Amino acid sequence: MATVEVSFTALPAHVRTARLVALAVARRAGVDDDLLDEVRLAVGEACSRAVGIHQSKAPEDPVVMRLIDEQDQFTVEVVDIGPLEASVSPGDLDLDADALAAPAPRDAGSDPLPELLPPGFGLAVISGLVEQMGVTSEVDGTHVRMTWPSHDVMAPTAD
Amino acid sequence: MATVEVSFTALPAHVRTARLVALAVARRAGVDDDLLDEVRLAVGEACSRAVGIHQSKAPEDPVVMRLIDEQDQFTVEVVDIGPLEASVSPGDLDLDADALAAPAPRDAGSDPLPELLPPGFGLAVISGLVEQMGVTSEVDGTHVRMTWPSHDVMAPTAD
Amino acid sequence: MDLSLSTRTEGDRTVVTVGGEIDVYTAPKLREQLIDLVSSGNYDLVVDMENVDFLDSTGLGVLVGGLKRVRAHEGSLRLVCTQERILKIFRITGLTKVFPIHASVDEALSATD
Amino acid sequence: MDLSLSTRTEGDRTVVTVGGEIDVYTAPKLREQLIDLVSSGNYDLVVDMENVDFLDSTGLGVLVGGLKRVRAHEGSLRLVCTQERILKIFRITGLTKVFPIHASVDEALSATD
Ligand SMILES: Nc1ncnc2c1ncn2[C@@H]1O[C@H](COP(=O)(O)OP(=O)(O)O)[C@@H](O)[C@H]1O
Ligand SMILES: Nc1ncnc2c1ncn2[C@@H]1O[C@H](COP(=O)(O)OP(=O)(O)O)[C@@H](O)[C@H]1O
Numbered sequence: 001m002a003t004v005e006v007s008f009t010a011l012p013a014h015v016r017t018a019r020l021v022a023l024a025v026a027r028r029a030g031v032d033d034d035l036l037d038e039v040r041l042a043v044g045e046a047c048s049r050a051v052g053i054h055q056s057k058a059p060e061d062p063v064v065m066r067l068i069d070e071q072d073q074f075t076v077e078v079v080d081i082g083p084l085e086a087s088v089s090p091g092d093l094d095l096d097a098d099a100l101a102a103p104a105p106r107d108a109g110s111d112p113l114p115e116l117l118p119p120g121f122g123l124a125v126i127s128g129l130v131e132q133m134g135v136t137s138e139v140d141g142t143h144v145r146m147t148w149p150s151h152d153v154m155a156p157t158a159d
Numbered sequence: 160m161a162t163v164e165v166s167f168t169a170l171p172a173h174v175r176t177a178r179l180v181a182l183a184v185a186r187r188a189g190v191d192d193d194l195l196d197e198v199r200l201a202v203g204e205a206c207s208r209a210v211g212i213h214q215s216k217a218p219e220d221p222v223v224m225r226l227i228d229e230q231d232q233f234t235v236e237v238v239d240i241g242p243l244e245a246s247v248s249p250g251d252l253d254l255d256a257d258a259l260a261a262p263a264p265r266d267a268g269s270d271p272l273p274e275l276l277p278p279g280f281g282l283a284v285i286s287g288l289v290e291q292m293g294v295t296s297e298v299d300g301t302h303v304r305m306t307w308p309s310h311d312v313m314a315p316t317a318d
Numbered sequence: 319m320d321l322s323l324s325t326r327t328e329g330d331r332t333v334v335t336v337g338g339e340i341d342v343y344t345a346p347k348l349r350e351q352l353i354d355l356v357s358s359g360n361y362d363l364v365v366d367m368e369n370v371d372f373l374d375s376t377g378l379g380v381l382v383g384g385l386k387r388v389r390a391h392e393g394s395l396r397l398v399c400t401q402e403r404i405l406k407i408f409r410i411t412g413l414t415k416v417f418p419i420h421a422s423v424d425e426a427l428s429a430t431d
Numbered sequence: 432m433d434l435s436l437s438t439r440t441e442g443d444r445t446v447v448t449v450g451g452e453i454d455v456y457t458a459p460k461l462r463e464q465l466i467d468l469v470s471s472g473n474y475d476l477v478v479d480m481e482n483v484d485f486l487d488s489t490g491l492g493v494l495v496g497g498l499k500r501v502r503a504h505e506g507s508l509r510l511v512c513t514q515e516r517i518l519k520i521f522r523i524t525g526l527t528k529v530f531p532i533h534a535s536v537d538e539a540l541s542a543t544d
Contacts, residue, residue: 002170005221006180008163012343013187017163017180024179028172037403044374048342062164097415100382103389110353113386116379121411125375128410171456196516203487207455256528259495262502269466272499275492280524284488287523 002029002069007062010054015047018065022076029069030150039148042126042133043076046144049122050080053142057082074150081141161188161228166221169213174206177224181235188228189309198307201285201292202235205303208281209239212301216241233309240300320344322369323351328427332360337369340377348377352384361393364426373404378413385417394418396426433457435482436464441540445473450482453490461490465497474506477539486517491526498530507531509539 004025008014022043023036031039043065050063058081068075095118104113123144127133132147163184167173181202182195190198202224209222217240227234254277263272282303286292291306321344322337332355340348355363363384367373385395397419399405408414420426434457435450445468453461468476476497480486498508510532512518521527533539 002168002173003221004165004167004173004176006163006165009161011161012341014161014163014184015342016187016339017183020183021165021176021180024176025173028175040372041374041407044341044372048374048376051342062162095412095416097412100413100416101385101389104383104386106390108387108390110350110357112349113383116382116386117375121379122375125407125411129406171454174455175452199485200487200520203454203485207487207489210455254525254529256525259526259529260498260502263496263499265503267500267503269463269470271462272496275495275499276488280492281488284520284524288519 004067005064006067007064010051010059010061010063012048012051014063015044015051018047018063019044022065022067025067025069026074026076026148026150029067029074031074031148032150035148038129039076039146042130042146043078045122045125046076046078046146049144050078050082053080053082069150072150073147075145075147077146078144079141083137083142163226164223165226166223169210169218169220169222171207171210173222174203174210177206177222178203181224181226184226184228185233185235185307185309188226188233190233190307191309194307197288198235198305201289201305202237204281204284205235205237205305208303209237209241212239212241228309231309232306234304234306236305237303238300242296242301321347323347325351325355327360328364328423331362331364331427333364333366333423333427335366335369339372340370340380341372341374342376345376345380349380349383352380352387356384356387356391356393361388361391363388363393363395364398364420364423365395366398366423366426367404368398368400370399370401370404373407375411378407378411381417382413396420396429398423398426434460436460438464438468440473441477441536444475444477444540446477446479446536446540448479448482452485453483453493454485454487455489458489458493462493462496465493465500469497469500469504469506474501474504476501476506476508477511477533477536478508479511479536479539480517481511481513483512483514483517486520488524491520491524494530495526509533509542511536511539 006018006021008017019040023040026036026039047063047065054061054063061081064079066077123135126146130146134145136143165177165180167176178199182199185195185198206222206224213220213222220240223238225236282294285305289305293304295302320338321340324335326333388395397417399419400421418429420429433451434453437448439446501508510530512532513534531542533542
């Protein structure tokens with residue numbers, strides 16, 4: 001079982017690094033080309049979410065991403081230190097279109113508007129995209145696990 | 160101080176992953192474009208060396224690469240579990256050109272020829288390339304550290 | 319790949335052409351651009367996403383923010399997108415109900431719904 | 432990017448055109464190719480590295496192995512390379528003293544030293 005683990009300071013720039021690594025390893029692990037866009041987006045969502053949580057709760061703690069290449073499947077696990085969003089179970093996101101389209105106050109200024117998208121939105125995107133995904137709350141934090149089928153092409157090359 | 164740590168099973172394929180990550184993070188950390196080829200090669204050498212050592216001594220133990228982005232410098236540290244090659248201090252490699260060009264036995268067969276390049280060759284390449292490099296033997300193994308100048312461009316983006 | 323942004327005026331509408339990746343790293347730049355446009359009086363925006371090759375939920379959040387800001391001035395924010403992989407994200411999240419999505423800039427410029 | 436390999440015969444020499452990255456992952460393929468050539472009687476090799484964009488010490492080791500194998504049959508292994516970043520690696524390691532390095536395939540084919 002070949003594994004790559006990446007841990008990174010909670011900065012937006014490193015979400016790109018994580019995406020890049022996940023994509024390269026998924027490709028080499030034999031995930032279908034058709035699925036690579038999905039891997040890229042899902043990993044990006046999981047890592048952005050983790051970075052956001054760490055930035056507000058524990059900016060010094062690294063976010064951890066594990067890439068696990070098994071015989072016929074490729075799994076990405078992203079671990080953050082936060083508790084799982086209480087109310088939203090991924091998949092049953094029910095966006096209020098009218099509320100989203102409601103005007104901002106005219107004096108909103110140039111700060112980001114608060115709470116544009118409900119908590120759990122990122123997870124909902126992942127669960128809408130990835131057939132095999134799961135979120136668990138464990139002692140070390142929340143684990144988002146996403147699995148894709150693969151055909152093994154990364155046999156160790158004898159040197 | 161932004162840091163990315165990658166740990167990977169000792170497989171040649173993951174040396175490419177490590178190179179890819181180091182290159183992406185170095186670029187984003189503000190290492191000059193002119194130096195990126197050097198980063199790519201030096202990181203590749205350090206990781207290939209570590210993978211080789213792990214494969215022969217501890218194939219289950221991951222190789223660790225740390226990318227450390229500081230104010231005006233970018234450092235890559237690769238840690239392997241092996242002891243430092245005793246005889247060759249990096250930089251004073253003295254290749255015997257005649258020995259290298261000496262014919263193989265005609266019945267060498269198709270196995271790799273033994274000992275083509277002396278131990279420490281990879282380190283010598285690194286020390287020939289990278290101005291600021293150091294190798295230390297620590298309790299957890301051998302650390303190869305390489306540092307390049309950078310201008311800070313990866314300030315955390317407020318979200 | 320990074321984010322590229324350019325804007326131009328077409329009649330009473332403003333077209334923002336976006337290229338590259340809209341993600342947690344670049345979304346703040348797009349947000350600033352939209353805020354600048356609104357605060358300088360551009361309330362009818364067409365965001366051309368044909369050259370966007372990555373969009374995540376941070377990017378969606380910025381687009382929703384832009385919509386709310388133009389709505390504060392009875393304006394509009396229309397998207398131009400025909401790329402299946404980008405459209406998919408709007409569909410999954412139900413945001414197709416929130417944004418008018420057009421197949422070309424011309425269509426978005428003449429739309430009145 | 433991966434490794435690409437192709438071979439052709441030019442008179443009594445064999446030209447191996449290598450492209451892509453020669454590293455710890457792909458070097459075994461190059462080694463096999465060189466061994467195959469030698470065991471099928473090709474002892475005068477020209478390795479064209481103009482399209483190589485990465486070469487590390489594992490790759491150097493394979494080239495040295497190829498040299499030793501052709502030498503076992505009084506053969507030769509010549510390199511074609513003008514790329515500064517690749518030449519640099521030969522220079523740093525002193526391997527410029529071991530391999531004849533030419534500026535073009537033609538030059539390598541007519542060389543006799
Ligand atoms: N500098 C980077 N660091 C990490 N990931 C990156 C970087 N640039 C692009 N990516 C990611 O890698 C993939 C390939 O992107 P591409 O734009 O071709 O890379 P680059 O701009 O470095 O040449 C994309 O999924 C993108 O999200
Ligand atoms: N699949 C990969 N995984 C890890 N690193 C890679 C991969 N492919 C290329 N690299 C490294 O990334 C850098 C960019 O290489 P490039 O050949 O353009 O990538 P790709 O073939 O994935 O499009 C090179 O330094 C190369 O060593």
